[in-house]
Amino acid sequence: MSKVIQIRGVPDQVRDALAEAAQAQGLSLTAYVRRELEHLAKRAETVRANAALIRQTQAGVGSPVDRDMILSTLHEGRHD
Numbered sequence: 001m002s003k004v005i006q007i008r009g010v011p012d013q014v015r016d017a018l019a020e021a022a023q024a025q026g027l028s029l030t031a032y033v034r035r036e037l038e039h040l041a042k043r044a045e046t047v048r049a050n051a052a053l054i055r056q057t058q059a060g061v062g063s064p065v066d067r068d069m070i071l072s073t074l075h076e077g078r079h080d
Contacts, residue, residue, distance in 0.1 A: 005037075 015029075022032030058065050 018033060019029050022029045025032065027035070054065065
């Protein structure tokens, strides 16, 4: 069953911008905001999953894995 979320204190400019975006897509403000919240929740799930994968990889490697290490390894692999 779905739950109700009420957001207070939304500035007029934000509400108006959301309403315009909803109208441009042929959606009600409620439908538009619901869809955007669903996208936000999915992105948050992806971030959590990626963080877990990074922790798992670091544990398997036995040292921190950062962006530079990943890019360096990819670069080396392409030249072998």
